[in-house]
Amino acid sequence: MLFLPEDLMKCDPWKWNRGKDTGGAGRSANxxxxxxxxxxxxxxxxKVAYDEQEDSIFTGCTSSSxxxxxxxxxxxxxxxxxxxxxxxxxxQQLWSQLPxxxxxxxxxxxxxxxxLQLRIVCKKWSTIMYSPSFLEMCSxxxxxxxxxxxxxxxxxxxxxxxxxxxxxxxxxxxINFLPSHxxxxxxxxxxxxxxxxxxxxxxxxxxxxxxxxxxxxSWRELPSMPCKQRPILVSMVTERHPFRYKVIxxxxxxxxxxxxxxxxxxxxxxxxxxxxxxxxxAFSNGNLYCLTPRWxxxxxxxxxxxxxxxxxxxxxxxxxxxxxxxLVGCKGCIxxxxxxxxxxxxxxxxxxxxxxxxxxxxxxxxxQPMSDHFLxxxxxxxxxxxxxxxxxxxxxxxxMGLLFNLSxxxxxxxxxxxxxxxxxxxxxxxxxx
Numbered sequence: 001m002l003f004l005p006e007d008l009m010k011c012d013p014w015k016w017n018r019g020k021d022t023g024g025a026g027r028s029a030n031x032x033x034x035x036x037x038x039x040x041x042x043x044x045x046x047k048v049a050y051d052e053q054e055d056s057i058f059t060g061c062t063s064s065s066x067x068x069x070x071x072x073x074x075x076x077x078x079x080x081x082x083x084x085x086x087x088x089x090x091x092q093q094l095w096s097q098l099p100x101x102x103x104x105x106x107x108x109x110x111x112x113x114x115x116l117q118l119r120i121v122c123k124k125w126s127t128i129m130y131s132p133s134f135l136e137m138c139s140x141x142x143x144x145x146x147x148x149x150x151x152x153x154x155x156x157x158x159x160x161x162x163x164x165x166x167x168x169x170x171x172x173x174x175i176n177f178l179p180s181h182x183x184x185x186x187x188x189x190x191x192x193x194x195x196x197x198x199x200x201x202x203x204x205x206x207x208x209x210x211x212x213x214x215x216x217x218s219w220r221e222l223p224s225m226p227c228k229q230r231p232i233l234v235s236m237v238t239e240r241h242p243f244r245y246k247v248i249x250x251x252x253x254x255x256x257x258x259x260x261x262x263x264x265x266x267x268x269x270x271x272x273x274x275x276x277x278x279x280x281x282a283f284s285n286g287n288l289y290c291l292t293p294r295w296x297x298x299x300x301x302x303x304x305x306x307x308x309x310x311x312x313x314x315x316x317x318x319x320x321x322x323x324x325x326x327l328v329g330c331k332g333c334i335x336x337x338x339x340x341x342x343x344x345x346x347x348x349x350x351x352x353x354x355x356x357x358x359x360x361x362x363x364x365x366x367x368q369p370m371s372d373h374f375l376x377x378x379x380x381x382x383x384x385x386x387x388x389x390x391x392x393x394x395x396x397x398x399x400m401g402l403l404f405n406l407s408x409x410x411x412x413x414x415x416x417x418x419x420x421x422x423x424x425x426x427x428x429x430x431x432x433x
Contacts (some may be wrong), residue, residue: 019378024031051172057062086243102310104128108137111144112215112427113167129216129429139240139430146424149173149193151185151395151416152200152287160185160420162216162425165403170416177217180212180214187247189283190238191215191428196231209234209247209253209258211433218433222258226265227251235281235288237305241433248288248303250277255303255310266307277301277310282329282386283353289313289334291327298322318352328386330406337391339375348369348382349392366402374402394422 024133057088087097107115107128119126128134147162160173175182178195187194207230207257212219223230233250247258255269271277277290288303300313318325320338327333333352340349348371356362366374374382382395394401403418404410 031350041166104134135430146426148392148422149425151421173214186234187236188423188425189236191431194236220433226256280327282327283331284329319360324386329385383421385423
């Protein structure tokens with residue numbers, strides 16, 4: 001029986017050191033998790049991977065790095081390791097004769113960060129991410145946790161800042177493989193990003209969408225949308241088995257859906273009469289939820305993907321200040337993050353919608369010292385997104401963001417945080433654009 005280090009199989013983002021400088025201890029823990037197998041087999045290559053961890057996990061594993069590996073830092077196949085490459089106490093015969101299928105399964109279970117670093121070991125590992133059998137193994141691996149991507153409103157920026165809560169680090173995800181007119185990201189789901197082009201105005205076919213996987217660099221330009229106006233909202237949903245995705249586009253009058261299986265758009269309905277929606281969206285139990293942007297009598301709308309209809313959700317009065325509400329989805333639940341005053345003290349609160357009673361329940365309140373610092377800078381809004389147990393908050397004119405763990409009811413500062421809007425991105429190798 002093969003035993004893997006526990007850190008490779010289960011990563012708890014709340015056990016890692018965080019801060020402006022994690023220090024030597026944090027970096028050592030990082031290397032132990034991501035380079036364990038590599039250290040046992042080729043110390044030279046392990047050093048390359050460790051040194052590159054200070055750079056982007058994506059830009060740090062570029063083809064130029066692999067070429068350096070093949071030129072002498074690494075080796076071209078997995079059969080060239082000598083006895084001196086193995087750590088003391090390891091059975092060389094046992095480890096060198098592992099079935100390829102078992103090695104592939106181990107690689108598929110690694111965190112994506114670790115896998116990308118280990119691709120420099122040999123040519124087979126550098127190309128395995130394009131193998132259909134390996135991608136099928138990846139599709140069976142549970143979700144390993146999100147990155148939180150910050151959105152540059154400049155369509156000329158070819159790097160996406162992203163925060164990895166497992167490592168407590170910022171990375172740069174390159175998108176220079178996309179056409180220059182691909183524009184800015186507007187949605188994410190199941191390992192894919194959706195971009196909208198940078199053209200403005202009301203002309204035929206002016207609005208184009210692109211879908212890509214930034215890890216594998218697969219991408220496609222979607223057919224022209226039926227609606228010629230720039231949409232109010234673009235969202236995505238995915239299904240895992242078999243893999244498919246849908247892009248939902250909402251305009252002031254219509255709702256259109258692109259299905260990756262049919263490769264075509266379909267018009268499915270319109271918003272309830274007299275209603276508008278904001279770009280705040282959350283997905284739960286087959287429904288896409290949105291808030292109306294009114295400062296008074298704000299409401300929650302839901303789009304049922306199976307029945308393809310919009311409806312108003314009767315939840316009673318929504319909690320918090322109407323102009324400072326953020327709607328997020330966490331673990332299949334609908335959550336509102338917003339400002340609230342209790343006993344004349346302003347703070348940030350989190351409310352969860354009970355699906356049975358349709359009542360809002362407060363489940364978290366930011367500690368007052370944190371809240372005073374977070375809300376102390378002059379700004380009229382803050383940005384918020386969620387995935388799994390985590391809710392990520394940032395604010396204009398502030399270099400510090402916050403992570404809230406829904407299960408542990410814990411708040412953690414995120415340093416060096418760009419004051420930009422954000423959304424969650426789940427890195428997956430098996431997602432195909």
